[in-house]
Every structure is written in C-alpha cells, then in structure tokens.
Amino acid sequence: MKVFFLRIYDIYQFSLRFWKEAFLPPYEYKEVFNQFFEVGIKSLSIISLTGFITGLVFTKQSRSSLAEFGATSWLPSLMAIAVLRALAPLVTALIIAGKVGSNIGAEIGSMRVSEQIEAMEVSSTNPFKFLVVSRVLATTCIVPVLAIYMGFIGLLGAFVNVYNNEQTSFVSFFQQAFMKITFLDLFTLVLKSAIYGYTIGMAGCFNGWYADQGTVGVGRAANMAVVVSMFLIFIEEMLIVTLINNYR
Amino acid sequence: MSTGTSKKYQKHSPAAIDCNHSVISLRNIRKSFGSLEVLKGIDLDVCKGENVVVLGRSGSGKSVLIKIIAGLLRPDEGTVRVLDKEIDQLDARELQELRSKIGFSFQGSALYDGMTVRANLEFPLVRNQRDLSRQEVDKAIAQVLEDVGLPRTIDQMPAELSGGQKKRIGIARTLILHPEIMLYDEPTAGLDPVTSVEINDLINDVQQRYNTSAVIITHDLACAKSTGERVIMLSEGKFLRQGSFEEVFHTEDPTIKDFYNYNFISDS
Numbered sequence: 001m002k003v004f005f006l007r008i009y010d011i012y013q014f015s016l017r018f019w020k021e022a023f024l025p026p027y028e029y030k031e032v033f034n035q036f037f038e039v040g041i042k043s044l045s046i047i048s049l050t051g052f053i054t055g056l057v058f059t060k061q062s063r064s065s066l067a068e069f070g071a072t073s074w075l076p077s078l079m080a081i082a083v084l085r086a087l088a089p090l091v092t093a094l095i096i097a098g099k100v101g102s103n104i105g106a107e108i109g110s111m112r113v114s115e116q117i118e119a120m121e122v123s124s125t126n127p128f129k130f131l132v133v134s135r136v137l138a139t140t141c142i143v144p145v146l147a148i149y150m151g152f153i154g155l156l157g158a159f160v161n162v163y164n165n166e167q168t169s170f171v172s173f174f175q176q177a178f179m180k181i182t183f184l185d186l187f188t189l190v191l192k193s194a195i196y197g198y199t200i201g202m203a204g205c206f207n208g209w210y211a212d213q214g215t216v217g218v219g220r221a222a223n224m225a226v227v228v229s230m231f232l233i234f235i236e237e238m239l240i241v242t243l244i245n246n247y248r
Numbered sequence: 249m250s251t252g253t254s255k256k257y258q259k260h261s262p263a264a265i266d267c268n269h270s271v272i273s274l275r276n277i278r279k280s281f282g283s284l285e286v287l288k289g290i291d292l293d294v295c296k297g298e299n300v301v302v303l304g305r306s307g308s309g310k311s312v313l314i315k316i317i318a319g320l321l322r323p324d325e326g327t328v329r330v331l332d333k334e335i336d337q338l339d340a341r342e343l344q345e346l347r348s349k350i351g352f353s354f355q356g357s358a359l360y361d362g363m364t365v366r367a368n369l370e371f372p373l374v375r376n377q378r379d380l381s382r383q384e385v386d387k388a389i390a391q392v393l394e395d396v397g398l399p400r401t402i403d404q405m406p407a408e409l410s411g412g413q414k415k416r417i418g419i420a421r422t423l424i425l426h427p428e429i430m431l432y433d434e435p436t437a438g439l440d441p442v443t444s445v446e447i448n449d450l451i452n453d454v455q456q457r458y459n460t461s462a463v464i465i466t467h468d469l470a471c472a473k474s475t476g477e478r479v480i481m482l483s484e485g486k487f488l489r490q491g492s493f494e495e496v497f498h499t500e501d502p503t504i505k506d507f508y509n510y511n512f513i514s515d516s
Contacts, residue, residue, distance in 0.1 A: 026378075110361070119358035122318050123372035123421070124348040126340075 014206050018136055021129045028134050035138030039100050043146060050095060051150035054087055055079065055157025063165070072166065073176075079158040080177035081185075088151035089189055090237055093196035096143055097229040101204040104135050105225030108208025109218040117209075132209065136201035143197030144190045151189065188244050195240070196233050203229035264459060265477060267295040270329075271429055271461045272317055277326035279312055286312050287323070288485035294429075299455055299462045301476030303469070303496075305507065309485050310465040311355070314431045317463060318352050319343055331428060348376045351422025351460070355434040357414035359406040365417055366402050369393070373424050392420040395457065396450060412443035419450060423458060430454060430462040436471045448474040469508065481507070 059079055066072050108131055111117050120127035159173045168176075204225040211221040272294040279287040286309040294300050304310045315321040316328060319335045328335045333346055359368050369389045374380065380388075393399045396416040406414060415435060422430065435451060436444035448471050454460055464475055472479050473493045480490040483503050489496050497508050 107362075114356055114361075115354045115358040116360055118315075118320055119352070119354055119360075119418075119421075120371075121320060122347050122350065122352040123375070124344045124425070125372060125375045126344070 010210065011206060014132075014209070015202065017128060018133060018202070021126070021133050022137065026129075028130050031130055031134040032137050035134050036142055039096070039135075039138045040142040040145065043096060043099060044149075046095060046099065047092060047146050047150050048153050050091060051088070051153035052157040054091060054150075055083060055154035055159075056161050057157075058082060058087070058154075059158040059161040063161070075158070075162055076168070076173050076176035077180040079155060080181050083154040083158070084151045084181060084185055084189055086237075086241075088154055089147045089192045089196065090233070092143060092147040092150045092193065093200065093233050094230060096139065096146065096197070097200045097203075097226055097233065100139060101200045101225040101229045102222040104139075104201065104204030105208045105211075106218055106222035108132075108135075108205055109211030109221030112208060112211045113214050113217055132205040135205055136198060139197040139201035139204075140194050141197070143200065144193035147189060147193035184244070184247060188240070192237070192240050195236055199232045199236065200225075200229045203232065265295050265297040267298070269296045270294060271296050271331055272463065273327075273329040274317070275327045275329075277313070277316060277323045277328065279309070279316065279321065279323050286485055287316075290326070290485075290487060292480070292487075294461050294463060296461055297455070297459065298478065299451070299464060299476050301464045301466060301472040301479045302482050303466060303472050303479060303507070304482035305467060308482050310467075310482055311433055313482070314352075314433055314463055314465050318350055318431055319347065348372075348425050349428045351419075351425070351427035351430045353415070353419050353422060353430065353432045353435060355437055357406075357411075357418035359409075359414055359417055359421070361406055363406075364402070365393075365398075365404050365406070365409075368406070368417060369421050369424050372421060376425055388424055392424045395423060395453075396420040410443075412439055412446065415439070415447055416450065419454065423454065426458060427460060430458075430460045432462060432464040432466075434466055434468075435464060436466065436468045441470075444468065444471065445474070447471075451475045483507075 059075060062075065062078060063072060066074055066078070108117075111131070117127045117131070120130060155174070155177055158177075159168075159170060162168050162173055163170075207221040207224040207228065211217040213220075270293040272292065274290055274292040277287050277290040277292075278285070290313065292300070292313075302310050302313060312321060316323050317330060319328075319330075319338075322336070330346060331349060333342070335343065335346070338346060359365075360371065363371065366389060369392060370385055373385060373388060389402070390399065393402060396419055398413055398416050398420070401409060401413060401417065406417070409417065419430075430451075432451060435447050439447060451462065451464065452475060455462060462475075464471070466472055476493065478490060479493045479496045481488040481496055481504055488501065489499060489504060497504060499505070
C-alpha cells in the first residue's frame with residue numbers, strides 16, 4: 001500500500017515537473033519537431049489503414065440493421081456520429097499507445113539503464129526537457145491531428161461502402177454526414193484526443209524514466225507504458241463522454 | 249609485498265600539479281541506500297592537475313563516490329566542494345554551469361544510441377555554447393576526434409564501434425567542453441589488455457593536453473599504476489590507505505594484500 005501511494009506521489013511530481021519545464025526556457029524546438037515527425041508522420045500509414053477499414057466494416061455491419069427499417073439513408077450521419085464522436089479519437093489513441101507509447105517507454109528506459117540520461121545531465125543538458133517534455137508535447141499535439149485525419153479516412157471508408165450500394169455522390173455523402181455534427185462534437189474530438197495524447201506521452205515517459213533492473217526493466221517499462229495508457233484512456237473516455245453529454 | 253606490475257605501467261608525474269589549490273574537496277561524506285551504508289565518512293582533496301585513483305572491489309562504493317562529486321547523487325551527510333563551489337548550495341542553473349566544467353566518462357560509455365558519433369559530440373557543445381557557428385562546431389568535433397585518435401568514426405553509429413572506440417568517443421564527448429575535472433568510472437572495464445593500455449595512455453594524454461585534474465575509479469591495478477599520482481584504497485565505504493601506488497601496496501593489511509593478489513592472478 002505504501003509503495004502504491006509513493007508511486008502516486010512520483011506521478012504527481014513528474015507531471016508537475018513537466019508543466020514547469022514546458023514553460024521555462026531554453027526550449028528544445030528541434031527535438032519537439034523531431035518528435036512530431038516520429039509520432040505523426042511515421043504513424044500515418046497505420047492510422048490510414050485502420051481508419052479506412054474501421055469505416056468500411058462499421059458501415060457494412062450497420063447496413064443490415066438499418067435496412068430492416070428502410071433507413072439506410074441514415075448511414076452517412078450515423079457513421080459521422082460514430083466515427084467523429086467515438087471511434088476516431090479512441091482508435092487513434094489506442095494505436096498510438098501501442099505504437100508510440102511502448103516505443104517511448106523502451107527508448108527512455110534503455111537510456112536510463114545504460115546511463116545515457118545521466119550522461120546528458122553531466123553534459124549540462126536538462127534530460128527531462130529534452131526527452132520528456134518534447135515527447136509529451138508531441139503526443140499531446142499530434143494525436144488530435146491524427147484523430148481528425150482518421151475521422152476523415154474513416155468516413156471515406158464509409159463512403160466507399162455507401163457508394164457501392166446506393167451510388168451516392170461524394171459531396172452528397174459528406175453533406176448528409178455533417179448534418180448531425182455540431183461544433184461541440186468537433187471540439188470534444190480535439191479535446192479528448194489531446195488528453196489521450198498527454199496520457200500516452202506521460203505514461204511512456206514516466207515508466208521509462210523510472211526503469212531499473214537492466215533489460216528486464218526496459219521490457220517492463222514498454223509494457224507498462226501501453227497497459228497503463230490504454231487503461232487510463234478508457235477511464236478518460238467514460239468520464240469525458242459522461243461530462244460532455246450533459247451539454248448536449 | 250612486491251608491487252611488481254610491469255615497468256611500462258609506471259606513471260610519469262606531470263609537472264603542473266598544484267596542491268595549494270584543491271579542485272575537489274569532500275568532507276565526511278556519508279551515503280546509504282535503505283539500510284545499506286555505502287560511504288561511511290569519506291574525506292578527499294584532489295589537487296589541481298592531479299590524477300587520483302580510487303581502487304576498490306565491486307560494491308565498495310566507488311561509483312557512488314564519483315556520482316556524488318558530479319552532483320548526480322546527493323550525500324546524506326557531508327559537504328562536496330567542486331571548483332570552489334559547494335554543490336548543495338547551487339541551484340539547477342548554477343549546477344548545470346558547473347557540470348560543463350566536469351567531464352564524466354561512464355563505465356558503459358553511455359553514448360546516445362540513436363545518434364552518430366558526430367551528433368554525440370555535437371550534443372553537449374551546441375547546448376552549452378549556443379553562439380557557435382557550424383564551422384566552429386565542425387572544427388571542435390574534428391579536434392577532439394583527432395585527440396582521441398578516431399577521426400574516421402565521425403559518421404558511424406555507436407553500435408558499429410568496438411568497446412575501446414566507444415570509451416574513446418565517450419571521453420571525446422566530455423573533452424569537447426574543455427573540462428577542468430575529469431571523472432572516469434572504470435575506464436578499462438571489459439577491455440582487452442592492449443586496449444586498456446591505450447585507454448590509460450589516453451587518460452594521461454588528456455591530463456597533459458587539457459590540463460585536467462581527475463578522479464579515476466577502477467579495480468584494475470595496471471590502470472591505477474599507470475594513471476594515478478595518488479592511489480586510494482576504498483573498502484566497505486572507508487578509505488583504507490592512500491599514497492603512491494607503491495606506498496599503498498607496501499603493506500601487510502590483509503584486505504589490500506588480497507585485492508593485490510587476486511588482481512595480479514586475474515591479470516596473469
């Protein structure tokens with residue numbers, strides 16, 4: 001029990017340090033942009049593929065149920081609601097947690113156990129700013145961009161299915177799709193994704209930063225980064241949806 | 249007891265040791281990890297220009313000692329003065345400034361895996377001297393690589409280097425900031441005897457060329473004999489004996505005798 005509360009205290013201190021270091025100069029612009037590339041550009045292919053398949057399959061599965069009521073014309077708006085409100089931010093976050101979160105945990109963990117972090121410290125460089133702040137900023141900023149992108153690609157997948165069945169035009173599909181989408185939906189999409197991105201970055205960095213016991217510790221850091229961030233993402237999803245639904 | 253390691257290991261004392269001026273001064277340093285007391289009241293003064301070797305078995309607290317000097321660990325008790333500054337009294341910025349004058353060569357070299365040799369060397373330089381031009385940075389990199397004898401490795405990744413080359417690049421990375429103090433953590437650990445002699449020569453070369461003072465942590469007698477003006481034997485968190493290599497090992501103390509004999513046997 002004592003260990004658990006000490007861990008909570010460490011997480012609190014770690015987050016506090018992030019916010020302090022993020023606003024204090026000098027800023028590691030180059031490393032932040034490097035991480036934007038690592039998190040964003042390198043994840044585009046998997047996000048595109050997953051988004052397209054999710055949209056296509058979800059539309060296919062929903063079609064039969066809606067067809068029973070003769071309501072297949074609702075598919076575009078149904079898909080827009082499903083993709084933009086829930087699927088895009090959640091699926092993007094889970095993919096990034098698996099792909100980037102584990103990578104951050106393993107990278108920082110291996111730097112910790114091979115004394116590279118201490119080497120930075122004695123080279124008069126702030127390793128927290130260089131490694132942690134840059135990565136958490138990158139995941140916080142890039143996950144919303146990727147979620148919007150996945151939303152678009154998901155709707156594209158849905159359009160392919162709708163076009164094959166109803167020959168609906170591209171413009172008409174997107175007009176119908178966005179009829180039910182409000183500013184609050186788009187705002188929630190960005191806010192949720194930013195929170196998920198922050199969670200992924202912090203979970204990866206925290207577990208890597210406190211890695212010990214050699215290669216076993218590195219493996220554990222990578223593993224914990226994914227497990228903890230996925231667990232927190234689901235809890236956050238539940239809380240945010242409950243909160244936002246009060247404003248609808 | 250004979251101290252008959254080969255003549256070629258014998259250190260030639262540099263001319264510029266100034267004992268009126270301590271660059272490192274430790275007083276009553278104590279450090280524990282949980283219930284294990286690792287350092288039990290250490291006092292140490294390192295003269296300007298002097299290489300001090302701290303010898304001891306694994307787990308005797310050697311690495312903890314230099315990490316305390318570098319400000320990577322804080323002692324539970326005692327004071328650490330480095331270049332006339334008390335480390336405990338420094339804020340983060342002052343500590344960062346002081347660290348730019350201390351070079352630390354890690355046991356495992358601690359090169360940044362994801363960066364080329366050039367990027368490894370550039371990393372501390374551009375962060376400490378932000379107004380340098382590209383040409384000045386390139387010149388400084390070429391110079392330190394020349395000084396450690398590895399000019400051709402500049403575009404290689406750390407994974408492509410041998411153990412000895414990694415050690416040299418690790419030392420080059422600290423030299424690029426022209427430190428006043430060098431801290432070497434087990435500089436010859438894991439190296440073959442020939443490469444170990446090359447690293448020992450490099451340590452002496454750095455002392456002469458860069459006019460550094462150094463603390464060298466090792467359990468390798470050849471390294472101690474060839475690099476240190478003063479040798480200190482650390483055992484169970486305390487300094488057992490200090491002096492020249494011959495003075496330290498000219499004793500009947502069983503701990504020191506055992507350490508010497510086992511080291512000699514493993515060397516043979």
